[in-house]
Amino acid sequence: MRIAVVILNWNGEVLLERYLPSVVQHSGDAEIFVVDNASTDNSVAFIKTNYPSVKIVQNSENGGFTKGYNDGLKSIDADIYCLLNSDIEVTEGWLPPILKVFSEDKEVAIVQPKIMDLMRPDYFEYAGAGGGFIDQLGYPFCRGRIFQDLEKDNGQYDDVTEIFWATGACMFIKKEVYWELNGFDEHYFAHQEEVDLCWRAKNNGHKVFYVGTSKVYHLGGSTLSNMNPKKTYLNFRNSLFSITKNLPRRKALTIIMLRLLLDGIAAIRFIFQFRFRHCLAILRAHLSFYRHFRKMYKRREKANFIQKYYYTKSIVWQHFVHHVKNFNDLVKH
Secondary structure, eight states: OOEEEEEEESSOHHHHHHHHHHHHHHOTTOEEEEEEOSOSSSHHHHHHHHOTTSEEEEOSSOOHHHHHHHHHHTTOOOSEEEEEOTTEEEOTTOSHHHHHHHHHOTTEEEEEEEEEESSSTTBBOTTTTTOEEEBTTOOEEETTEETTEEOBOSSTTOSEEEOSBOOTTEEEEEHHHHHHTTSSOGGGOSSSHHHHHHHHHHHTTOEEEEEEEEEEEEOOOSSSOTTOHHHHHHHHHHHHHHHHHHSOHHHHHHHHHHHHHHHHHHHHHHHHTTOHHHHHHHHHHHHHHHHHHHHHHHTOOSSOOOSOOOSBSOHHIIIIISOOOSGGGSOOO
C-alpha cells in the first residue's frame, strides 16, 4: 500500500523546523507532502532549502483545516493518506503497525495511533489520546482523556481495537473512502470535523480503529489553545452540526434540544468562572447553528444510520456528577 504523509501548514516554519525531521527520518518509503495554506512566512522556502525530498502543494487561500486538506489532497495520489499535524513528533517504527491493521481487515477505513503529550511524555494528549468515542448526547471523549482530565500511560491502551472516531491530529484514511465521503465538511472550518468524518464513515459501513502499538507525540494547541474562545465556539457549534447530519431525524432533533439546554448551563458555568468571552462564544455558536441548520439538515447522509453509536449514556453526568476521570471507570451504555 502506498502511503502519503500529508502535513497541513499555515505560517508554521518554527513547527516544521522542529518536527519535520522526525517525520522524514522515520517514515520509510512513505511520500511526504506539505500542503501549505497560503502562508506568509518562510515555510515554503524552508522546506525547499532543507528538505528537497518533501513535496509541496500550495493552496491559494487559508481555508482552515477542512478546506485546506480537501484542496491539497486532490493532487496527491496514494492508497492511504496520513493526515498529520505539523506539531507532531513521530517515533521509529510508527507506520508498520498501522499498515498491518489495514492489510488484515479490509473493512478498516480509518486508523489512529496512540497520541501522547509532548510536554508530558508519560501522559496521553488531549487531541485523540487512546481513541475517540461519543456519548448518547454526542459529546466526544477519549480513552485516556475525559474533558480536561488526562490519564497517565501505564500501558492500559496498548491494544488494537475498534473506536468511534480517530483524531485529525494523526489520522490514516483510505483515499477511496476519503473521497467517497467527499472529504471533510468545509462548513466546520476546524475542530470536530474528524468526528463528523468518522461518523459518516461508520454510517457507510466502514470501521475506525486505534493502534496502540504505534505512538506519536503531540504538542497541541499550536493553532488554537483550549483557552481560546474561538475554539469554544467551533466545538459547540460543530458538535451540533454532527448530530444534525448523522442521526435519524427524530433522535437528532431530541438530542439537539437537550444539547441546547446543556450548552446554556455550560454558558452559566463560564459566567461564574468569569470567562465571559467563552459564554459569548456559546451564544455565537448557537446563532451560527440556527443560521446553518437547514443547510446541515440537507447534508444528511443517505446511508443507514448506525443504531449503537455511543459508548456511554452521559459522559457529562459521569464526569461532573460522579467525578469519573478515567475511561475504564465509565459505566458502558
